[in-house]
Amino acid sequence: MKKYIYISVIAAASLMHVSCDDFLDTVPHDALSPETTWKTESDADKFLTGCYSKWIDDGTVLYADCGSDIGYSHHLHEGWKYIGNGGMSAGVSEVANFYDFNAIRNFNDFLANIENVEFTSQAKKDDMIGQVKTMRAWQYFEKNWYYGGVPIIESYETAEEAQVPRNTEAEVKEFIYKELDEAIPMLNIDAVEAGRINRGVALSIKMRSALYYGDYARAKQAAVEIAKLGLYDLEPSSVDNPASGYKKLFLIEGQQSKEIIFSVVHDQVIMSNWMVATMYNNADGGWSSMVPTKNLVDMYEMTNGLTKDEAGSGYDPAHPFYNRDPRMAATILYPGRNWLTIDGEVVVINTLDEEIDGKSNPNDPSGVDNASKTGLTWAKYLGTGPTYYADMWNANANTIMFRYAETLLSFAEAKNELDGPCDSVYVALNKIRFRAGMPSVDKGKYSTKETLRELIRRERTVELAGEGFRRVDILRWKDNNGKVLAETVLNGELKRYVGTVNYDETVPEKRAVISEDTELVEKRVFVSHNRYLPIPQEYIDLNSKLVQNPGY
Template sequence: MKRLIYLLISVVLTTSCSDFLNTAPKDALSPATTWKTEADANSFAIGCYQDWIDGEKLLYQDCGSDIGYNQFPWEEWNPIGNGTLTASATGANFYDFTTIRRCNAFVENVQPIPFSNEADKLDLIAQVRALRAYKYFELNFWYGGVPIIDTYTTAEEAKVPRNTEAEVKAYIYKELDELIPNLKEMPSQKGRIARGTALAIKMRSALYWGDYQRAMEAAQAIMNMHKYELDKDYTNLFTIKGQSSNEIIYAIPYAENIAYNEIVGRMYNNADGGWSSITPTQNLVDMYEMNDGTPREESPLYDAVHPFSNRDPRMEMTILFPGQVWQSKILNTLDKEVNGKENPNYPLVADNASKTSLSWAKYLAPLEQYPNMWQTATSPILFRYAEVLLSFAEASNELKGPSDNVYKVLDEIRLRVGMPAVNRSKYGTKETLRELIRRERTIELAGEGLRRADILRWKDNNGKMIAETVLNKVLYRVIGSIDYTQTDPHKRAVIDVNASAETRKLETRQFIPENRYLPIPQSSIDKNPKLEQNKGY
């Protein structure tokens, strides 16, 4: 697959800069040959952006949680989801310092270079430092303490021990606080980091580590910019035409025929020509409230035989479910045969059929937007404004409990899709509102790669990670058939509530407290014996 750097080159660089990158070694740009002009510095900064965030990996990340499923172990998220990780079979690997090394080299060598505008220089340096801070945040969250590395002249020098998690966190916080004032409010080019993105990194990292005051202040700072707003059309965000939405703070850029995203093809179901590699689970369906604003367990509207009926509209906007009209046909993932012919979307018919009987609608609908589903311009969203509002709500509630400001931002998110405002009396305490905020965050951001981190950081009333409950279960799909005489698409799927557990079973999942952190790859420890493996691996 073409890499991100080619898109950034096409969007950002001049011809002379492109010539420079074509002739200089991209991973070993020496100061003697490159650090002379402002154009040289800009060229090296583009190299720092290469693969700083993997948009394809982002689409897989919910498969490491209860709301997503990756059916193919070799795609690396199945073992994270079912807890079969080992040091030699780590699943998806985040343990990579390539971006950090490039950013180190940039920061160390850029200072003597004269720029025509000092503000542009400070902005460029801040961009690169933000890339580096994000990579350290990613490493530190998934692995715990990691080495804060310098530039080394020999492999022996590079054999350094891990810093503590607290030390890395302090480093990230200091970097972000220093660089944010130097960033421009809006990016000069597509794919560049600006102040809103850096504030979002600050917000998310603080929220993940439970520093709620810092998280709330960062979210408020983004809100105070008045540059972002909720898109009136929720589904628009996840389409090619919606990539310019004011709700999107940062999306990982891809382009057809240049630096394309081929993971979308893996997400479509078998009959559409896809692989069903990344699918939502029935667990996610069960989390959506009924359209009366109450959980399914409490609402008279819930019918287990028709579980897709009367749900929060975001369910239909997020998930392709059996019974709805898809590609001008009734989507059937439940019956083994349709009109006397084998159903290509039946879970047990083909490897590429969705094993959960569900597919994501986000990024997939409409299929017509892609001339080639294997070479798309889909740009997965890393940060959007709804996350800012939800982060503000969570942090504020944890600090001070319910308030008008918290209810206001939650209502803004819910009313956008036609859901009722928050029931103030039902969710009038910190504990009950926490439950609602967590559910709202899960369904609003489903399929966007945040759920695994959330269930690791969230605790229950006994201080136990939520992941220890939701991932220590058997993963099930629904069994049933499609009623073609039914005109309501939400009731066409008729679920067999008496189907045996064995026929519904997808896999047995496990999660132990040590799975809070991913295993450091054994290959990395072999190269650097000073690294200590995480407990449990």
């Protein structure tokens, strides 16, 4: 099964280059003219390779939760701190920028010029067209979600022609739907080459976009079609090691998993994953660029299936990491855990004490900038020991973009919103929970659409934590009063644990002894216009027909 994107940046650069004209990044200039290159199937395939160079950004996956209540980014230049705390503005350069049309420009050129090539197989030509339409749909979907309506551009000859207004959000959504509906039947069920989009990828984008837009019937249909392909399943856990399959997914040994529908593949030579290094805490030489928060810890159920606030749960606020859903340990590096450093030393993670053995603690949150300010670190993708990554700044870690657990969760959410509780919803949720070593859903407690919705949202958050879903989810979900969830969870103070590490304790989950106090990480604000990002001012200045999003 081919499910990876592997891009040769050298090959891609030789085929296409960024325009010298900055105008909206919409004016196409091919490095090689169509008259001399669009002759054979081989030419088309080379240009298709070029299209893959910018179609999807796995950095967004790693950072996006920092724009939510479960993640935090401390470094301004990385673009997500202001999205998380509401400090965005059109003139602030330290805000993640998705307003780049270079990739779309290349897709337009490909789709126009492929019609000039004679193919020996119509199916091969259709598959290529389907791949590029899927890429274009993804690019517009990402822009439409973050900015609302954006221009649906053509391959303009001049900068003057490119001065076009924004299409409405609804118009862009319909364009995305049309692209995907046309692409899906064109695509091979399994990619004919490594690095190419297959039908499962396009269906995953169809499912995700429909769910985000609240088109639940369409989302459910796409999820069912993914399952019917018969290509994907959850990575199983061993009987004696709960969540081992879940943990394996994000490590090198899990890169061939049937659960992965699509991942961005990195090697240590051509296209290494340097971002993994930024995820490590300071003592390991990392930057703590994106880290989880106490809010996420609070969401995990206890091993008995009760939330921490329910009577009889067994939750002890002095030991918040003890007896929790096994996915927490597979997702979060918390104080008290054993850890094998990049130097090969077994240590106890300590992000609570200012000093250790009379020396300054390099992971003290109140210390140096590269220490996690929440006192927590993502565990996903972080291998341990000196030999796991030969060089963590040039790692061969693959970033998962679409996996089957999302399919199950999306089906459960869409089905519940359409029809309320039913067996198929419980089956989908239990499949995920059983893999993690968690008990089945209590049908008595979660027997209504409203109570089951609460569980589905919690299950989605903890299962997909650190994978870039939470920001969007809290923008699209509403509480029982019709209020956008982000208005509740992103207004207030972001805090971290205070306490000490008891090195005499033999149970790692109980070594962290947390006091009743917490320390402030930052104050956060969310107002209604923060639903969308501001279009960067530079593009407004270049195109007089662009209208800025309200509030900016």
